[in-house]
Amino acid sequence: MPTNLPPEYFAVDKRYRAATTTEEKIETLEELLGTIPKHKGTDHLRADLRRKLSKFKDSMQKGKAGSRQVSAFSIKTEGAGQAAVIGPANSGKSSLVAALTNAQPEVAEYPFSTWNPTPGMMMIENVQVQLIDTPPLNRDFVEPDLIDMIRRADLVLLTIDIQASPFDQLEETVAFLESHRIIPLHRQDDFPQDRRHTCLPFLILVNKVDDENLDEDYKVFTELLDDAWHTVPISATTGHNVEQFKWAVFELLExxxxxxxxxxxxxxxxxxxxxxxxxxxxxxxxxxxxxxxxxxxxxxxxxxxxxxxxxxxxxxxxxxxxxxxxxxx
Ligand SMILES: Nc1nc2c(ncn2[C@@H]2O[C@H](COP(=O)(O)OP(=O)(O)OP(=O)(O)O)[C@@H](O)[C@H]2O)c(=O)[nH]1
Ligand SMILES: [Mg+2]
CATH class of the missing domain: 3.10.20.30 (Beta-grasp domain)
Incomplete structure (x- = not known):
């Protein structure tokens, strides 16, 4: 057992061991992985947990195939368009969907808290648009249904955290999506125009811009960025820029x-x-x-x-x- 594991690790580990269903096992294992600091000393432990996780996921997939359940990720569009709120763990996806719609997905301080997608309706003046909260995009585990869900959306709301290396989060997430052939519209010319590639409008929600100092950080962030990106600074906590965000959604849905x-x-x-x-x-x-x-x-x-x-x-x-x-x- 590596040293220097944070106290949350042991708390989550206890819940993992107590979990009785496959779904709970998967949920607590993902949470557990989120608590482990990434360095050489934890490589073995992380690899071991990932192996267990993928075993549980396999067994759940088989169970599902047998009973032919409809995927929780196939969500029918309601209102004027469907926008998938996606992004790295803990960036505030669930908080935004909870703040902006009638849905109440769970918000938590630890990463990997969301497991299933949750749709909710957001009013833009007198028009309703559907937002869907999603589990975090993480390079180690891809939920194929989540990728398919993003592909079917009308708009991607990529949520990143201004307080946690936003530029890296953006680059990593976009690279990940592009590896699954989901391409931001303004970059479509860099990819073959065939049916396997899905080009979608993206809006980058730079979340947790709670005060003026963070507004400065946001400015610095956008200076690093290609002008073709649509971005909006927002705070799920304070409600900063919610109106600007809504009209950006309206515009991008055309x-x-x-x-x-x-x-x-x-x-x-x-x-x-x-x-x-x-x-x-x-x-x-x-x-x-x-x-x-x-x-x-x-x-x-x-x-x-x-x-x-x-x-x-x-x-x-x-x-x-x-x-x-x-x-x-
Ligand atoms: N300061 C600040 N904290 C926020 C804001 N939005 C969310 N948070 C906090 O960030 C943490 C993660 O929020 P969630 O909404 O659960 O994040 P998530 O992206 O859904 O996380 P996963 O489902 O685990 O991927 C919680 O502690 C929130 O209270 C914000 O605008 N400002
Ligand atoms: Mg969440």
């Missing part, structure tokens, strides 16, 4: 809100139709009602039009906040 107005009535501004940027009157009509789309006679637009209530054609491109009146034949 959505717009369009309101329907019945002839002679006021539009309902609380419940927009959400469309992709570049959406036309024709697509809007199809969302409102397929019948209206096929029988469309006239459409008038308030907002982006040259004047209020301007008549426009089917291929008119709508903008965020437009109000549209459709009349069928």
């Amino acid at each position: 959505i717009i809100r369009v309101y329907s107005q019945a002839p002679g009535k006021e539009p309902d501004l609380t419940s927009p139709f959400v469309m992709r940027r570049g959406g036309t009157i024709e697509e809007f009509a199809a969302q409102v009602h397929q019948e209206i789309a096929s029988d469309l006679k006239t459409s008038r637009v308030w907002g982006s039009a040259d004047f209020d209530g301007q008549m426009v054609g089917r291929d008119y491109v709508l903008q965020d906040g437009d109000v549209v009146e459709l009349r069928a034949k």
Whole structure:
């Protein structure tokens, strides 16, 4: 047994030994690995625990295959888009999802606390977007289902901790994702354009920016960074920059809100139709009602039009906040 193991190690080890289910064993083993300082003296112990962990994971996978359970990682998109909150252990993923949505994933001071994904809905003004809290990305153990889940998301919210070598965290995580062929959109030209590669928009959430000193650290961090990255300093604890974060999500999802107005009535501004940027009157009509789309006679637009209530054609491109009146034949 190596010396210099921290007290948490022994506390978690006790729970590991007491664990009765495979899932608990895996959970406590991951936690245990997180408590061990990385140096030569602990190499054997870490390797040994990893072996045990992979044995437990294998046996759980087999159990699952047998009973054909649906993976906890296949989460149906709800709202205007699905954003996967991912990143290294302890960066504050669960804290952010808890602070910004109606979900309450567990937050803990120790790393590797999250085991399963948890979806929650976040309001951006009058639009709901789904955020999913995920287990930490760790190079030693890859949950294939987690990789698949990220691949299916509309947006990646890569969360890193300003107080713990943020630049290294970013580089390591991106390298890890790229090794699994998940590519940040602005780097897509560096990779073959084939079906095996998934290019996704990324937003880097630089978390734990709790005060002005840390804002300075954030500035230094962004100076080191390629300008093409979208980043936002945030604090799950203080709520710093939450609004800026939400609008960055809105932008990167490339959505717009369009309101329907019945002839002679006021539009309902609380419940927009959400469309992709570049959406036309024709697509809007199809969302409102397929019948209206096929029988469309006239459409008038308030907002982006040259004047209020301007008549426009089917291929008119709508903008965020437009109000549209459709009349069928
Ligand atoms: N100071 C500060 N601490 C934070 C902030 N956000 C999270 N934390 C703390 O960081 C620790 C880890 O938070 P979690 O939300 O559990 O982190 P996680 O990324 O979900 O961790 P894993 O699930 O283990 O990967 C907890 O002690 C949180 O209270 C923040 O904005 N500022
Ligand atoms: Mg967590």
